[in-house]
Amino acid sequence: MRAFVAVVRHGSYTGAAAELRVTQPVLSRTVQQLEAILQVRLLERSTRHVRVTSVGEQFLDRAERVLGELAQAVAAVGAQRTLRLGFSWLLPDPWAQNTVAAFENATGATVTVMRRDDPVAALHRADVDVALLRGDPDLGGAADVQLFDEDRIAAVSTRSELAGRQRLGWEEIPMWPLVVNTVSGTTGNWSWPGGERSVEIVTCTNYDEWLETVAADHGIGVVPVVAARRSNHSGVRFVPLAGAPPVPVRLAYLPATAGALVRHFLDAATGTPA
Incomplete structure (x- = not known):
């Protein structure tokens, strides 16, 4: 018809x-x-x-x-259908807003965003339908679609001697203690394979802890640049970082349980500019 x-x-x-x-x-x-x-x-x-x-x-x-x-x-x-999008911290913008709008307009369904410290684990226990990930985490058998890369930026305490710097070099980072989010972080000892490594690692398990640890001047942090646009912490200054490798951003899903809504969301996500 x-x-x-x-x-x-x-x-x-x-x-x-x-x-x-x-x-x-x-x-x-x-x-x-x-x-x-x-x-x-x-x-x-x-x-x-x-x-x-x-x-x-x-x-x-x-x-x-x-x-x-x-x-x-x-x-x-x-209107009664919902896709659950899992993320650990700060969805990329404006990509996230544009993707959600394109998906909802095309399907009539809604997107529920759900913050999870470990989005991959949430995906495998069926707590979310799609997980937004940064870096190269172990997917545990899930499939993924790479979307784009994000540049990195350094984060230092306003009390740090580095707070007055206008720029840092990637090769300088191992000279100071590095604050690492061990669950969903994008920078750690693994970021310098076979080369220079941080002398000291200060660990935490989520983004909020990471931000407060940097503010307390227990170490410096390195994150995607979205953090500088979205995190307004009086104790943290973000410093441009030269020579740092970009951070891949991807969507993970389980092919065995991926229905039409997941496929529609992947189409919207891959068709939306970063």
């Missing part, structure tokens, strides 16, 4: 095929299948024009009403 209505509305198979994102031969066969089911001729075809038959005009009115009611029914059900 959608194929038939689209052909009538556009007055051609070309425009209807473009709207429905199918080829013209596929669209033509679809309309022919509808005619075969109904055992009537709905359209008169020529090399230049498509004309609706009298029977087709009667069917068109009813088909449009049926499709309208179907759209309302789907929208009503969609």
Whole structure:
């Protein structure tokens, strides 16, 4: 019915095929299948024009009403559907807001954002449907889609001798104690494989602890630049960092349980600029 209505509305198979994102031969066969089911001729075809038959005009009115009611029914059900997006700290912006809007507009479903210290564990216990991750954590068998990279920035206490610096170099970081979020952090000893490593590691297990530990001047931190835009802590100063490798941002999901909503969200996520 959608194929038939689209052909009538556009007055051609070309425009209807473009709207429905199918080829013209596929669209033509679809309309022919509808005619075969109904055992009537709905359209008169020529090399230049498509004309609706009298029977087709009667069917068109009813088909449009049926499709309208179907759209309302789907929208009503969609409003009750929710996709749970897990994250450990600070969703990337404006990517997150744009992706959520694109997904909700396309599906009628809603996105619930859920902060979890360990989004991968939350994914495996079915606490979330999709997990946003930074860096290269162990996915435990989950699949992932890489979205984009984020630059790194240094974070120091306002009481630190580094607070007055205008820039730090990546090679300088191992000279000071490094505050590491061991659960969802993106920078640690593993960030310098086979090379220089921090002399001292100060550990914590979530972003809030990381921020307060840096503010207390127990060490310096290195995080994606989103933290500088979104974290307003009077005891922390963010300092540009030269030469640091970027941080990959990815979405993880479980293919065995990924339904249509997850697939739609992945489409929206990969189609949204960072």
